[in-house]
Amino acid sequence: MMPEIGHFALIIAFCLTLMLATVPAWGAWRGNAVAMSLAPTLAIGIFVFVGISFGCLASAFLQDDFSVALVAAHSNSLLPPIYKFAAVWGNHEGSLMLWALILALWTAAVALFSPQLPLLVLSRVLSVMGAIGVGFLSFSLVTSNPFARLLPGIPDDGGDLNPLLQDPGLIIHPPLLYMGYVGFSVAFAFAIAALLGGRLDASWARWSRPWTNIAWGFLSLGIMLGSWWAYYELGWGGWWFWDPVENASFMPWLAGTALIHSLAATDKRGLFKSWTVLLAIFAFSLSLLGTFLVRSGVLTSVHAFATDPARGMFILVFLALVVGGSLTLYAVRAPAVSSRVTFAWVSRESLLLCNNVVFLVATLTVLFGTLFPLIVDGLGMGKVSVGPPYFNAVFVPLMVLLVPFMGIGPVSRWKGDDVARWRKELMLPAVVAIVCGFTFPLLHAPYNIWVALAVLLSSWLVLGLAQDVWRRLRNASSPARGLRRLTPGYCGMLIAHLGFAACVTGVVATSQYSVERDLRMSPGDTQELAGYEFRFVEVTQVRGPNFIADEARLEVSRDNVIVASMLPQKRRYLATGSMMTEAAIDPGLFRDLYVAMGEPIGSDGAWAMRLHYKPLVRWMWLGAIFMAVGAFTSVLDKRYRTQRAPVAAGNEAALHGA
Amino acid sequence: MHPVRKQRLYLVLFVALFSSAAIGLITYALRGNINLFYPPTEVVSGEAPIGQSIRVGGMVEEGSLLRADDSLAISFTLTDYQASVPVVYSGILPDLFGEGQGAVASGVLSDEGVLQATEILAKHDENYMPPEVAYALENSGYDKKGKTK
CATH class of the missing domain: 1.20.5 (Single alpha-helices involved in coiled-coils or other helix-helix interfaces)
Known part of the structure; x- marks a missing residue:
């Protein structure tokens, strides 16, 4: 009964999205206030019904209702309850349900938390989100119904969740990532609403900014968790593979990074308006493209659950409609909204422009590298793959180009600045950064030029920010008062930029300094790696809730002091018989030690062992967390909550203009 | 202006x-x-370049997997049931690698026609087949158990 209720609720939600997509839009067009005021109620209704539907699906998983095809295929009675719940989105149909739920959540959030938004704008925004909802809910209902029953012939037990996905990372990675992906739909909806209204002003950017920042923050966290999950779960110790699926989430992030910076210029100075709109369209289109790449099965990956051409076709058509439709609208409307504001070349605006150019080019190069194999295959010119060397070769120089500008950005002023002032402000940070760049790598022999460059660039960032904070405190009457005058928006920028510096340092240091060795070890053997002695003590059999495992014990010592006892496992899952490597990690702020088991070798109990020493690897994830925290902090800024009266007046004009 | x-x-x-x-x-x-992809048939017929990085995919032939006792050296053959390519590799294999399973090896082809692999990719789960392997089998006209279609 429950699955049928869920299915029914999903159909009701679909009907509500149809209404949301049409009625308020019609109201906004004809100036019908009753039709427009339906939008928030409909948005909340959609959330309630998608929520009921999702709840029914989750309860089917938790109660082992194997008459539901999805549960039978992807869950198992031995699975711990928390993984049964996570198994809801560990498959194609369920992950679409999660997508729909999060879209409904964002739509309802916009409806609830936008009291300052004029009804006209709100109804347009919610209508656009409703239209996106129509796309995804019909996709779910037509091609991937999660509630399909297996009748007759209910299996006794389920097929099991892919062991790779039985992990705390899976519980939170997809929801966070989707919060980011789908969150860009809000920025997209605001952009489309502005184009429809024919009026783009600073208040538009101000409404759109907090939503975009939150979405970007979630996306940063989602990507970071994905990288962390790959690191400890895949058993290779790698944290980024430039895998098409990773790129699928990384491209919206890059475009989103450009968007939040361009929005800053639009918000503060009314600049780059049509450009910002284009970026918002671009960021959301890349989110959809990511969904297409990941869900259509055109790519080989743990994320490609099903290879059903009908599904791929559906998303492709939807993508074409969204991109084509919004770009057409843009072409028609953009000339009407373009700005006639100039700015001096030496100013914060031009530095933000640099950011935009670099991030856009980075997005396009990643996009090109990701789609290139598909294009070549489509043209029938063979099957190629574009590997990490390509991405590193194009991405690293771009980031190196970015950071010098990024250091000046926070110090610079809007509208027009003075090179002499920059020189005065930044001379000290530049000198200290150069000194740091030369000296810090001396701590770790042999001297590494790439690490020196990374330290130089990130200390340039950090010191530039420190200089700016100090200048602000110095100019205030007392340091405490100066601190209080730092707005949340400024603090958010500070935290996010510090996070970026940590990320750069972590990525380069761990790529350059890591020591990785695959070895054959027998019990009693000792191996030395980067100053640590790994002693292989024994292998024992252990039993988990739904697996049995060979567990090795290694004692790690440094200068004859034991620093860690590591317990990597080789698991065999009972439901499917599949093997899984569970790496043992001894984490630290300055280094991780990583041990994974390969296969048994020979007859004397020897095993293939993978030993890694990874310095500063946590810095890049910490950096990503900082970026997300920075994005969330910036939303607390007062400027996003006041400004009521002039905005409403402005949109009266828009109403008549449209 | x-x-x-x-x-x-x-x-x-x-x-x-x-x-x-x-x-x-x-x-x-x-x-x-x-990296261009080649099915085993094309490698054996000499269409794949020697000394350049390529990828070869197929099924790991039953009984072909050999492990050294004293090192991590491994050898096996990849087949599309029309032709087979010997592969040597040193290191740890992915969890889902096994005889009778699909795999993709990337590496450099030696003069003797042996693929010196630097990376081995296997499936992510039991039911999934790397698209390249599916493509190689489709071209050779056999299914994954080695029977003619």
């Missing part, structure tokens, strides 16, 4: 310059870094 137009002109020039630099970078990076 109107100052706004002038600024726009500079912007366009700047973007054009920057993107051509990026395109140059891309073509440079692409030249050395794309």
